[in-house]
Amino acid sequence: DPALIYDLGGKFDKSFNEAAFNGAERWVKETGGSYRDIEMQSEAQREQALRRFAEAGFNPVITTGFSFAEPIKNVASDYPDTKFVNVDGFLPEIPENVSLISFQEHQGSYLVGVLAAMASETGTVGFVGGMDIPLIRHFACGYAQGAKATNPDINVIANMTGTTPAAWNDPVKGSELAKAQIGQGADVIYAAAGGTGLGVLQTAADEGIYSIGVDSNQNYLHPGSVLTSMLKRVDNAVFEAMSDGENLETGKMTTLGLAEDGVGYAVDDNNADLISDEMTAAAEEAKQKIIDGEIEVVSYYENDSCPALDF
Amino acid sequence: MDFGTLIQLLESTIRMSTPLLLACLAGLFSERAGIFDIGLEGKMLIAAFFSAAVAFSTGNVWLGLLAGIAASVVLSAIHGLASITFRGNQLISGVALNFLASGLTVLIAQSWYSQGGKTPTLTGDARLGEVTLPFADALRDVPFIGPIYADVISGHASLVYVAFLAVPLTWWVLFRTRFGLRLRAVGESPEAVDTAGISVVRLRFTAVIICGVLCGIAGAYMATGLQPFFGKEMTAGRGYIALAALIFAKWRPWYALMACLLFGFLQALAIRFQNFDIGPFTVPVQVMDALPYILTVIILAGFIGKAIPPRAGGEPYVKER
Amino acid sequence: MSDPSAIDPAIELKGISKAFGPVQANKDISIRVMPGTIHGIIGENGAGKSTLMSILYGFYKADSGEVWVNGQKKDITDSQAAISAGIGMVFQHFKLVQNFSVLENVILGAEDGAMLKPSLNKARGSLKHLAEEYELQVDPDALIENLSVGHQQRVEILKALYREADILILDEPTGVLTPAEADHLFRILEGLKREGKTIILITHKLREIMEITDTVSVMRRGEMTATVKTAETSPEELAELMVGRKVLLRVDKKPAQPKAPILEIENLRHTDSHGVERLKGISLQVRAGEVLGIAGVSGNGQSELLHVLGGMTTATGTVRVNGQEIDLTGKHSDGQSRRARGIAHVPEDRHHEGLILDYTAWENTVFGYHQAPEIQSGLFMDNAAIKTEAQAKMDRYDVRPPDPNLAAKNFSGGNQQKIVLAREIERDPDILLIGQPTRGVDIGAIEFIHKEIIRLRDAGKAILLVSVELDEILSLSDRIAVMFDGQIMGERLPDETNQTELGLLMAGVTDTGGKSAIAAVDAQLHAKEAREAAQHD
Amino acid sequence: MDKMPAWADAVLVPLISILIAAVLSALVIAALGMNPFEAFRLMVEGALMKSSGWGYTLYYATNFIFTGLAVSVAFHAKMFNIGGEGQAQIGGLGVALCCLFIPWPHWSLALIGATISAAAFGALWAYVPAILQAKRGSHIVITTIMFNFIAAALINYILVNILRPSGGMEPATATFPEAVHLPTFQDMFSTADNVLFRGSPANITFFIAILACIAVWLLIWRTRLGYEIRAFGHSETGAKYAGISPVRITVISMLISGALAGLMAINATMGEAERLVLNASEGAGFIGIAVALMGRSHPLGVFLAALLFGFLYQGGAELAFWANIPRELITVIQALVILFTGALDNFVRWPLERLFLATRKKGTA
Numbered sequence A: 001d002p003a004l005i006y007d008l009g010g011k012f013d014k015s016f017n018e019a020a021f022n023g024a025e026r027w028v029k030e031t032g033g034s035y036r037d038i039e040m041q042s043e044a045q046r047e048q049a050l051r052r053f054a055e056a057g058f059n060p061v062i063t064t065g066f067s068f069a070e071p072i073k074n075v076a077s078d079y080p081d082t083k084f085v086n087v088d089g090f091l092p093e094i095p096e097n098v099s100l101i102s103f104q105e106h107q108g109s110y111l112v113g114v115l116a117a118m119a120s121e122t123g124t125v126g127f128v129g130g131m132d133i134p135l136i137r138h139f140a141c142g143y144a145q146g147a148k149a150t151n152p153d154i155n156v157i158a159n160m161t162g163t164t165p166a167a168w169n170d171p172v173k174g175s176e177l178a179k180a181q182i183g184q185g186a187d188v189i190y191a192a193a194g195g196t197g198l199g200v201l202q203t204a205a206d207e208g209i210y211s212i213g214v215d216s217n218q219n220y221l222h223p224g225s226v227l228t229s230m231l232k233r234v235d236n237a238v239f240e241a242m243s244d245g246e247n248l249e250t251g252k253m254t255t256l257g258l259a260e261d262g263v264g265y266a267v268d269d270n271n272a273d274l275i276s277d278e279m280t281a282a283a284e285e286a287k288q289k290i291i292d293g294e295i296e297v298v299s300y301y302e303n304d305s306c307p308a309l310d311f
Numbered sequence B: 001m002d003f004g005t006l007i008q009l010l011e012s013t014i015r016m017s018t019p020l021l022l023a024c025l026a027g028l029f030s031e032r033a034g035i036f037d038i039g040l041e042g043k044m045l046i047a048a049f050f051s052a053a054v055a056f057s058t059g060n061v062w063l064g065l066l067a068g069i070a071a072s073v074v075l076s077a078i079h080g081l082a083s084i085t086f087r088g089n090q091l092i093s094g095v096a097l098n099f100l101a102s103g104l105t106v107l108i109a110q111s112w113y114s115q116g117g118k119t120p121t122l123t124g125d126a127r128l129g130e131v132t133l134p135f136a137d138a139l140r141d142v143p144f145i146g147p148i149y150a151d152v153i154s155g156h157a158s159l160v161y162v163a164f165l166a167v168p169l170t171w172w173v174l175f176r177t178r179f180g181l182r183l184r185a186v187g188e189s190p191e192a193v194d195t196a197g198i199s200v201v202r203l204r205f206t207a208v209i210i211c212g213v214l215c216g217i218a219g220a221y222m223a224t225g226l227q228p229f230f231g232k233e234m235t236a237g238r239g240y241i242a243l244a245a246l247i248f249a250k251w252r253p254w255y256a257l258m259a260c261l262l263f264g265f266l267q268a269l270a271i272r273f274q275n276f277d278i279g280p281f282t283v284p285v286q287v288m289d290a291l292p293y294i295l296t297v298i299i300l301a302g303f304i305g306k307a308i309p310p311r312a313g314g315e316p317y318v319k320e321r
Numbered sequence C: 001m002s003d004p005s006a007i008d009p010a011i012e013l014k015g016i017s018k019a020f021g022p023v024q025a026n027k028d029i030s031i032r033v034m035p036g037t038i039h040g041i042i043g044e045n046g047a048g049k050s051t052l053m054s055i056l057y058g059f060y061k062a063d064s065g066e067v068w069v070n071g072q073k074k075d076i077t078d079s080q081a082a083i084s085a086g087i088g089m090v091f092q093h094f095k096l097v098q099n100f101s102v103l104e105n106v107i108l109g110a111e112d113g114a115m116l117k118p119s120l121n122k123a124r125g126s127l128k129h130l131a132e133e134y135e136l137q138v139d140p141d142a143l144i145e146n147l148s149v150g151h152q153q154r155v156e157i158l159k160a161l162y163r164e165a166d167i168l169i170l171d172e173p174t175g176v177l178t179p180a181e182a183d184h185l186f187r188i189l190e191g192l193k194r195e196g197k198t199i200i201l202i203t204h205k206l207r208e209i210m211e212i213t214d215t216v217s218v219m220r221r222g223e224m225t226a227t228v229k230t231a232e233t234s235p236e237e238l239a240e241l242m243v244g245r246k247v248l249l250r251v252d253k254k255p256a257q258p259k260a261p262i263l264e265i266e267n268l269r270h271t272d273s274h275g276v277e278r279l280k281g282i283s284l285q286v287r288a289g290e291v292l293g294i295a296g297v298s299g300n301g302q303s304e305l306l307h308v309l310g311g312m313t314t315a316t317g318t319v320r321v322n323g324q325e326i327d328l329t330g331k332h333s334d335g336q337s338r339r340a341r342g343i344a345h346v347p348e349d350r351h352h353e354g355l356i357l358d359y360t361a362w363e364n365t366v367f368g369y370h371q372a373p374e375i376q377s378g379l380f381m382d383n384a385a386i387k388t389e390a391q392a393k394m395d396r397y398d399v400r401p402p403d404p405n406l407a408a409k410n411f412s413g414g415n416q417q418k419i420v421l422a423r424e425i426e427r428d429p430d431i432l433l434i435g436q437p438t439r440g441v442d443i444g445a446i447e448f449i450h451k452e453i454i455r456l457r458d459a460g461k462a463i464l465l466v467s468v469e470l471d472e473i474l475s476l477s478d479r480i481a482v483m484f485d486g487q488i489m490g491e492r493l494p495d496e497t498n499q500t501e502l503g504l505l506m507a508g509v510t511d512t513g514g515k516s517a518i519a520a521v522d523a524q525l526h527a528k529e530a531r532e533a534a535q536h537d
Numbered sequence D: 001m002d003k004m005p006a007w008a009d010a011v012l013v014p015l016i017s018i019l020i021a022a023v024l025s026a027l028v029i030a031a032l033g034m035n036p037f038e039a040f041r042l043m044v045e046g047a048l049m050k051s052s053g054w055g056y057t058l059y060y061a062t063n064f065i066f067t068g069l070a071v072s073v074a075f076h077a078k079m080f081n082i083g084g085e086g087q088a089q090i091g092g093l094g095v096a097l098c099c100l101f102i103p104w105p106h107w108s109l110a111l112i113g114a115t116i117s118a119a120a121f122g123a124l125w126a127y128v129p130a131i132l133q134a135k136r137g138s139h140i141v142i143t144t145i146m147f148n149f150i151a152a153a154l155i156n157y158i159l160v161n162i163l164r165p166s167g168g169m170e171p172a173t174a175t176f177p178e179a180v181h182l183p184t185f186q187d188m189f190s191t192a193d194n195v196l197f198r199g200s201p202a203n204i205t206f207f208i209a210i211l212a213c214i215a216v217w218l219l220i221w222r223t224r225l226g227y228e229i230r231a232f233g234h235s236e237t238g239a240k241y242a243g244i245s246p247v248r249i250t251v252i253s254m255l256i257s258g259a260l261a262g263l264m265a266i267n268a269t270m271g272e273a274e275r276l277v278l279n280a281s282e283g284a285g286f287i288g289i290a291v292a293l294m295g296r297s298h299p300l301g302v303f304l305a306a307l308l309f310g311f312l313y314q315g316g317a318e319l320a321f322w323a324n325i326p327r328e329l330i331t332v333i334q335a336l337v338i339l340f341t342g343a344l345d346n347f348v349r350w351p352l353e354r355l356f357l358a359t360r361k362k363g364t365a
């Protein structure tokens, strides 16, 4: 059986852990298989969880969050028969029985940036992040690039919620941040802040502006107000890893971008009316150009700075 | 900063201050009676959950409010049992109840709603509406005063007004009624109260229950007013800030109002001015984020001086050892 | 009971027993107090007096026994019940709310209705009335923490009277009072008695018992050993009943043989944290082998003088010890430096200064001297040695119980005081500063403490004694300096002065220069003024 | 004077209290649809029946010992140091700087260096609240709460903008060099054919923690400084009388407290993570409060309480592995343990006292 280990944010973080959980549940539904999962409570548990599951014969052992890369590196050689999967992580050298999956969040964010810029009437769009960490800047950076490419005069306001883990679970502050951005003219706000983001989406709905969800499809939360969601298909990645089971290909890093449908923007019944044909066309064009390499979306990680945004 | 921004800032200040204020007054009642309470956070949290849950299932926010208050009062009663009846350590009891609330809310929410510790979103009457004060719209265009009245003062959830009215009410109860006299006395000198023929235990329990009620309102405001749902850990440390405000205010109601407004204002300010530039520098977001806390320390060190808690605070009343 | 008289006793206790855990504080106690009398209760520290009274007042619950008030059996379950039975109590340690006004303290628990205003107004009226009737003047709006102990005690009495108490219990009321205040209190008690009220008075001072009570009961180790008519007994007999042996009630000392001055104080000034100047240029000398007594109404700077000399606070001026100046403001102005210079200090307040109540007795026996090299072994304190030494000290000073591992708070006041004395005296200091040495201490212990002070004097030490008890000052001192308002009003020799003259000086009446040549009539007159002045402190 | 024998007070009361907490926890577990006995078996087996389980239990316990001692020392001086969290994180910064920028030839030297550095940084973070309390009377509870937030912001800034290796995704420093790797229990106690403590993070720091317990015990109950700290804690006026400077004691005891909290980083940052991550203290500063209070501020009590919490952490993790329970259940169990052993202890003690008193009366009668 496969095992799934969620990062510290917990299974229901309204973000990628939850997406992983959804993928696993889909796999259960479709195949009737079973898996085991656990939420981390502390840093020290990472290695422990990997070992316990490997020792108990779970295979593959799937983990979410870049923080698992190091522990996986440490334990992988002890369990050559177990395959380890990590979503979001990076290792300079990838052990034979390890598969890394990374997502081009900046590309997906670029597309929702395009949509945001087009939907905005005020010429100001907002971004609310959780804790100020590189990953979140990575999201913000792609978003700003997309928005500025669409409307060079656009004003992008990017705010972070805080510096403690509470920053991921403070919808009230998310709501205040949204209100502040609305006060500064924003009429589309992209939230990449876990539970805090729920407050952003809520306030956007209450104040009659648009919001953009993150990671999984959050359009259903406030139909008519959530412009779209930046999808990061961790669910697919988990689903596939579970489906491949012991036949999983390892020893490599898989990068899932627009081309692989690893990231994207969500359109469904809830927001179909909000996305005009023109917007779809623009987004699709940008998508194609990114895939073709005509547009290069700069990753924040590349040189720890963003061409379109000051941090 | 233009006038419009100032108005928004003040509006935000009111919203951010309200839960702090309610929790701070809650702490004030408890600590004035000699029972320290670092469990404000947990009480707010559990109240937030139950108010949202009951408002959701009944569709009535007022029932939600009652449920939130009830839940908070239950924790208060446990605190009272531990620290008054069984003369336990008040700090430990508070810490334990914070943990308890933090764990229980998510456990129950998960088993009821399976939304990862979140309650479903409240709509309609399950949600605390905003109150428009009389003439707010008519006066909006009056220069200066208009926006202040219409935007800063009017247009908040009813519990906001409850919180602000609770300040004079608390003052009045504390300093103008028999109950207040006894309450203050029991926090200073329980043996004086005891020898005056008044039950220390009953008095302290009453204070602790009032504390529970106010924390309950604070939690309910967060989960039905500020947000129409409960999310795990959504109080995000506000109970501790309220405690700081209480000490800051030297356990006095009007000062508590000032302290909470100040904290609220600093938070609102930090939210609105992240990453702002001063000449060649960009002040990093972390500095703005920490600013309310840094300023608190500075103010405390520079202007407040020594805060003397109620003399019998924190100690159980023991007459026979 | 075979008492033939028709009137019922105001209070009758029958077979009261009370244990605190394993401690039997009261054993089967029975007592009758007749209405309209003043009934004294005496007994050693820890004899169970306070416990018995607390039971009568409903503060503690008796394990067994009955309480009868005015011939009726009462079930006194709490203080409320006692109050409605007409009992009022002034505790040894006042039960007042420090940051409340007098008025607020008086109405606490006796309010009329839920609003404060009417109660306060009513209380203001009756307070005025009571004050006139019983000479109980206090400013109704003053905060308790700003009142002198004497005034605080008046508030306690007012509290009881406001509740219309007919029976008033006073637990060691004079322990903290100045002689003037004590006199005043007794006038009040006489007044109350005339009004038909019944008073129970606990005290360690036999003089007071003899002076004011009608009957007196003696307690020992939780039991009531005797009840006698005051007129039919003597202090010596009472003392013996109390302690179980003969007690010397007067200090027996040889004339002093003073030598060179050891402590020289010149123009000492101290300003407190509120900016009030509390010492206004004090100049004094204490010689080896003499006791210099400082008399004064408390609050006139004696405490500050002790604090400055003991290194608890800073001052300006000059202080020389054995001819060498000591640091009054700098790094070496703390208690440790003073001790290093041979100054020992028995502070006035043993609970808050002299002892760490939560420390064991042995830990307290080195308190302040804990840095001394001889009780260290390497990096650590030599606890075993300290304990052995503590045991020896406790045996020598007859501290009861002689258990060095017992926390200081579990000793009675007298025994606590002995621990402090043992510590300070056994260090063999050159100078002993000693404040209120016998406050709240029973007769047996007083006798002992006075002997120790004289023994130290005879060993050639300089002793600076501060006491509000004029008796104590007069019997122990070789010279007496009187302080008033931060100044020395004059010095007297004990043989050549008397209470009246000292009282005059204590009230700030300028030094007349004469030895004791004031006309008696004059003195009487001034003394009355003095008392009144003292009341306004 | 005692109402019941000391052993009953020290052993029986906490045991019964824990039992009550366990029973209530069992009810919660049963309410979640799980067999409580099975859950308990999982916890005990996972935390105590294997060397690797002990390896985790002791790792967590090590953290809690440090933070618990930190809170205890401040308590003795009657100060409530809520700032363990921030002090530990800043201590982590000290460890990181020391390990990253000094080319240590051997771990033992690095350990000494990091210990000093962690203690110094932790102490520094406690210094400001301490001096403000001593000189300005600023309430230590507020200032330490505030300093927790400020520490979080500072560490966040440093990790995101300064110490993060370029291109690194995580807000964390680079991994420390191999030379500063501390021996783990596995390294120390395994033999060629018998691997003990496999993979568990318990490391040599545990012994430092034990040394710290002993040192604190000696400090508080055997030295002049400890004597002065306790005296000051009991009575400020008394301290003044004895010539003990309130400013000095306030500052020194907070420095010691902060240093102890900072030492936690040796275990978590140098021993386990081998790099500094965000929120490295993970709430141990707060658990330290419970540990200190439960341990009655005595090092032995702190040690035992820390073990108990280590057990709860590790047992809880095991429970989560095999029983699929939400992690909040562990929080609830912790809460119940703290409540019953810490705050409701008289709930157990009083009936017991009565029992002992009754039997004694019978014995003497």
Ligand SMILES: Nc1ncnc2c1ncn2[C@@H]1O[C@H](COP(=O)(O)OP(=O)(O)OP(=O)(O)O)[C@@H](O)[C@H]1O
Binding pocket: B319, B320, B321, C020, C023, C024, C025, C043, C044, C045, C046, C047, C048, C049, C050, C051, C052, C092, C410, C412, C413, C414, C442
């Ligand atoms: N609250 C209490 N808890 C436990 N023991 C007590 C308590 N109060 C008094 N005791 C004990 O009961 C005994 C009697 O104490 P009590 O206070 O009645 O003495 P007392 O005669 O008033 O002494 P003193 O002259 O010092 O005031 C003492 O041994 C004392 O230790």
Ligand SMILES: Nc1ncnc2c1ncn2[C@@H]1O[C@H](COP(=O)(O)OP(=O)(O)OP(=O)(O)O)[C@@H](O)[C@H]1O
Binding pocket: B319, B320, B321, C045, C046, C050, C092, C409, C410, C411, C412, C413, C414, C439, C440, C441
């Ligand atoms: N709560 C208590 N627990 C234990 N012992 C007590 C308690 N209260 C009083 N005692 C003891 O009762 C005895 C008498 O207490 P009381 O309060 O009358 O003080 P005291 O000895 O007269 O001291 P002082 O006169 O200096 O105030 C002392 O032995 C004291 O230690």
Ligand SMILES: [Mg+2]
Binding pocket: C049, C050, C051, C092, C171
């Ligand atoms: Mg007494």
Ligand SMILES: [Mg+2]
Binding pocket: C045, C092, C172, C413, C440, C441
């Ligand atoms: Mg006494």
